[in-house]
Amino acid sequence: MANSKYFSDRRENRMNPIDYEDDFGIDVDIEVEFVGRESDLHVLQNAWKNHKIFGIFGLRSVGKSRLVKEFWSRKKTEGFELIHIDMKLISDISSLYANICAALRIEPEIQATDPDRWIHHICEALKTTNGKYFIFFFDNTEDCQEFKGVNTRDSFLSLCTSLVRLCKNVKVFITSTTRVQLAQLKRVYCSHELLPLSQTESRQLLKYVTQGIELGEYEDSIVNLSEGMPLLILMIGSELTDDGGLITPKDMVEFLLTCRLKALSREFYSVEDRVADIYKKFIDRLDAVYKRRLTVLEYIPGSFNAEQAKELLDSKSVATVKDQTLIPIRRRHVLNYDPKTRRFSIQGIIRECVKTYYTIKNIPEIRARYCRIFSAVMQNISVRLGTVEYTQALAAFAVEQPNLQKLLTEVNYTRQDTYQFFIEMATNCTDLIERYMAGDGEDFYQGCLRAADMYGQERDKATVNLAVGSMYTNTKGYLSRGADNYESALRVLENHGRSLQLATVYQRLGWNMLQQARNLDANRYFQKSLAISLVSGEEFKLVSLQSMSSMGLSLSQLGKFDDSERYHFACLKQRLKALGENHPNVGVCYNNIGVMYEQKGDADNAFKYYKKGLEVKVKSKAPIMSVVFSLSNVANMSSSMGNYREAHRLIDDALKRLSEEKIPPRESLACTYETKGKIYLREEKFIEAEEMLQKAVDIREEIAENMLYLESLVHLADANRRSGNFERSISIAKQGLKLKTKATASMPQNTFVAECLVCIADVYDRTNNIERHRETLEKIESELLRLEQVYLCQCNEKGYEKIRTQLKDVKDKLDNAPN
Incomplete structure (x- = not known):
């Protein structure tokens, strides 16, 4: 194991290069290295x-x-x-x-x-x-x-x-x-x-104290986890350089992530070198009352403002909490303060010590205050996301994200006094949770359902089912499960008369049906939503616009382009009137009009509106996912028109934007890799295409084995087929076929299973494997017959005619195939 030799030598002969501790004796005659x-x-x-x-x-x-x-x-x-x-x-x-x-x-x-x-x-x-x-x-x-x-x-x-x-x-x-x-x-x-060292300075110091060690891909992680604290970097260097590299950079990252305080405070270090002892003593210098308040403030995982501190500490006023808590603790350098945002934070290693060595006595009361404070914050941000204040709302969310992330987990400790906070969040914050907090969303909603069973009435449960249905539909891609949740909510809400919730569940159920290509059912639900929202108050405006836009998309699927155009432009007109030109939702309208024209076969108008949507989104600083999807649409259209250079420029812009995000949305990243792969396919640059498509597959496999993952497998198998890598192409396509049962249950109208089989059949045909080729053609015929019935039941005339054409082609191949 590592030992304290590095630090002992440093103090005894004073020839080791850097001493960042505050208790050294100054010897100005000795030359020493100084970093940053x-x-x-x-x-x-x-x-x-x-x-x-x-x-x-x-x-x-x-x-x-x-x-x-x-x-x-x-x-x-x-x-x-x-x-x-x-x-x-x-x-x-x-x-x-x-x-x-x-x-x-x-x-x-x-x-x-x-x-x-x-x-x-x-x-x-x-x-x-x-x-x-x-x-x-x-x-x-x-x-x-x-x-x-x-x-x-x-x-x-x-x-x-x-x-x-x-x-x-x-x-x-x-x-x-x-x-x-x-x-x-x-x-x-x-x-x-x-202040702590900057990223650049931390990296310089880390490299100096780990000379001879290749940190590789773990360098950035170690730098980030050292938090710019020289003492931590020195301890990390000691661990990595002692004992002949017994602890590797990979090990060190794991230690820092899981047990940083313990790893840098081992018993064989002298007391003055143990990080935990140093900072515990530092905290113990505080008066008991300050220490108690700091322990309560640590319950907030991110930064906080004085008003939030006042509420959590149950102080009389903001002035009181500043004078009697924040300023005294701040002057002892236990709290950080950012004058630009006027927010406080607890430095990371101090936070770990507080969490490890001190406890909150009245934890249920503190939890209740926390839920009250941050559920109000979440609802405020959620409301503003749908208004002209969306940019301020996104900025506020970026700051509050750690606090709101923790808030979702608080549902596991629900009591009677916090129950209503969570129901209100499930009611009012669905879009925010879906878009930006999907990782914890499912557990949160399941917790809400359990709480509704304990404390609520049937309408509360309907509220949560509405949110769960939205998550399964829009984030997880489990369309059948989403529809079940919506219908559970609908059975309750239809018994309580006209309401915003009822209009919302009709709209969302319609969207779910649209995703399943059940276009007539989708239209029926959109019309019900519009029947309520168009004759109701201003609070119904957002639902009515969503239903109009969705109706336009559904009518496009049915080939009713004149009616689709009427709904899309009516929605655009009202969006412009309410929000002005410079708003992300206006950009979404333009993008959806582009989708309509592309389905109609009008490439020029599709390209025009896709570009218009992108321009508005970029100018209005729309959420990164929305911008990336528009960049992908324009790039796809550019490549389909043969303008590959412009297509790559657009998709590289998307990748650059995602790389600048602290936590890039993974589905956006997968979508971007997929688009770039398809551009390479059109250029017949198969090696590059395979590389990009494999990245999309890897990400989507980690997210969930859903329809998007299956789609990526289809494209990757096709890229390998076209490059002549037949064995790998079949292997990937068969991997996709393993998802057949799940795919047909989730989205009966999907064509990806048939596409996997087509890929396999073509490989067998090219390799002259007559028996396997015929077997696969028969499987394709069976799958197309299933799709024919699905599209017939869904009244999807456009899809039905396409399947009929494909069936005829397969039957011709079977008739001409050698026995």
Whole structure:
């Protein structure tokens, strides 16, 4: 196992390159490497001429002392003598006086027991030094300020003030985890907060302390998980370099993800090297009341504002929580604060220590407050997503995402006092959860159903079934299960008269039917939704527009393009009136009109409206998924028209946008790879096509083995077939056929099973495998006959005629195939 040799050597012979801890003794004669902090050094350099006292404040072991040492090493040629006093070693004010006298090589006055007297003695001695300049470096002053008594604190601050005011040849540096307030010296006081290392600096330091080790693909993860804390990077370097690489970079990432605090605090390290001990002691410095409040605030996993802190702590007012909690804790550098967003956060390693070593006593009460606070936040964001304020809503969601993610899991602890919060979220936040929180959505809704069984009435359960149906339909692709949930909700809601929920369930059930190509059923439900929403209030507007747009799509499927056009443009007109041109939902309207024209065979108009939709979405900063899908549509149309360069430019733009997302939507990424693969297929660049399509398959397999996954397998099998890689083509197509039962149950009208069989049949034909070719043709005929009946029952005339043509072609091949 790793040991503390790296750190022991570093302290004993002082030849190891970097010491970022705050308790070292300064030896300015030794050359050492220094990584990063150039911007911080620049701040001090710029302030040097006009300031006489410098306060460097920050989190424990963030590198405050080391920064001052480096600054001094660059300034020492200017004739200053450094007087370094480690205040951690100073027991009282007399000890401070004695240490300063020894450093200045002057005799202390025996009579100088009064602070004013000995401060005067020191200042007079400094003023009489001919041409000499001094830097007083008071290191680790937090104990002096907080725990060694008021007299020690006041005397120390008086000393600093006198040195600055009375001695022209003196400058003062102070380092501390607690900010020193010196309002009377404001004009000459440079106060600087030292933050964790930047990503670039962290990477430089990590590479330095892991020389000879290939970090490879794990480098970025290790950098991110070190959070810019020099101490953590040094410990990681020690673990990776000791014992001949017993711990690999891959192991280290796993340790940091699953047990970071424990992994960097092993018992064979000395106490001063154990990360957990260092930061636990740092937290223990807080007064008991602050520690208790910090523990409660840690229940918020992300950042928070003062209003949210007030609610969670049940404080009287925002001013009170700032004055009595946030500011005092912030000044001890336990809380981070972003002045731009006016939000607070707890640094990651501090958060881990709080979670590990401290507990909330009244956890049910805190949970209830948390649910009240953040369910209101979620509903506010959800409402604004459908208005002109959607960009602000998306920005708010990006900030609140960790808090809302946790909120969904709180449903597992539902009690009577929190039940209604979750039902309201299931009612009002469906789109938000589906689009951006699908990972936890299913568990959340199942929790809501359990809660409705315990506390609710049948209408509450209908509300949750409506949300679950939407998730299964739009996110999971389980159309039959989604329809079952919608119908369960419908049986209840139809008994309660006309309502927004009833109009919504009709619209969503219609959309589910549309996805199943049951177009007549879809139209029937859309008409029912419109019958309610068009004669109701403003709150029904969104549902009515969704039904209009969906009706247009359904009519296109039926080949009724004139009627489809009428619904699409009526929807567009009302969207423009309500939202203006610059809104994502207007972009969606243009895109859907493009779909209609493409199905009609009007490529020019399809391309025109796809481009218009993309322009509006980009200009209005629509959600990344929406922009990516429009980029894919335009790219597909461009490649079908032979403009491959433009198609690649568009799809590469989509990939670039996704790469800039912290957590790229995986289905969007899969869609983009699929589109790029299809463009390569049209260019007959089969190797490149296979690479892109394989990426789409891999992502969709991880998400769920649903219809999109089957579609990707079909395209990948086709790419291998066309490139002559017959064995692999058959293997992939057979992998798709394993999903036949699930696919036909979920979407009876799907043609992907038939396409898999067509691919296999063509391979057997090309390889002259007569028997297998005939067997596969018979399977194709059977599958097409099944589809013929499905389309007949669904009144899908367009699909029915296409299947009939394919059946005739297969029968001709069977008739002509050798026995």
